[in-house]
Amino acid sequence: MNEYTRENCIRDTKEHIAQVREFMMEFTKELTERALFHDKSKLESPELEVFTEYTPKLKGSTYGSDEYKLYLEKMGVALKHHYANNSHHPEHYPRGIADMNLFDVVEMFCDWHAATRRHDDGNLIKSIRFNMERFKYSHDLKRIFENTVAKLYKYTILFGKTDGVEGGFYANSVEELHMKIDAEKDLTDFEKQDIKYGFFREFKDTDYVTKNICWDNCFDVYWIVQ
Structure with a gap:
């Protein structure tokens, strides 16, 4: 067996880098294609007429609320057509998210992110946590989504209370x-003040920090600054 030299290692590593680069470019090509044609079916019947009526109603509702769910139910045939023609929706597949691929998941996340801009009280962290129950995905996938939010924004705060209330902020x-x-x-004035001033005074000059805090076992905060 020939000796594996430094030059051999450099050659093999460069070959590996080139292969990964090629695969990632193929990945981005697929995502670019999806970006260009995202939700195109909404621009035609039978979706256009129904979305014209219900888009402003959905905008004024809270994502996941009973009112929101009622509007989706009333959208009926148009929504069924939309799911059938757009694979970034879990409803497109028999087993939901379990049947999706990474391209679907990335487009779905971007869709959720954009959709929060259309709701008066849109919040991507809350959407991620609500959809965990709605679509039955794992805690690990939820954390991947939340970590992605933290990558997109300088400040991200996740909170959870023992009464079951969860949420977060990003800016x-x-x-x-x-x-x-x-x-x-979902927070008291006292909790808001502690988040705004207590933690930020401690971490505002830090380039990056991740910290878990728990007060009296009743309020847990996960704080990220990038």
């Missing part, structure tokens, strides 16, 4: 972060 500026915290209906 690229302190001002925006404070506005979102102030608007949160």
Whole structure:
């Protein structure tokens, strides 16, 4: 057996890098194609007429609420047609998310992100946690989604309370972060103040920090600054 030299290692590593680069470019090509044709079926019948009526109604509702679910039910045939023609929806597949591929999942995440901009109280963290129950995906996948949110924004806060209330905030500026915290209906004023001032005073000058905090076993916060 010939000696495996430094030059051999460099050659093999460069070959591996080239292969990974090729596969990633193929991946991005597929995502680009999906980006260009995302939700194209909404621009034609039978979807266009129904989405024209219900888009403003959905915008004014809270994602996952009874009102939201009622609107989806009333969208009936159009929504069924949309799911059948768009594989980034778990409803497209017999086994939901379990049948999806990575391309579907990435497009689905981007779809959720954009959809939060269309709701008056849209929140991607809450959508991720609500959809975990709705689509029965794992805690690991939920954390992957949340970690992705943290990669997209400078500040990300995840919270959970022993009464079962969960949520989070994400923003690229302190001002925006404070506005979102102030608007949160599931936190007391005391909890909001502690998140806004207590933790931020401690971490505001840190380039990156991840920290778990628990107060009296009743309020857990996962704080990320990038």
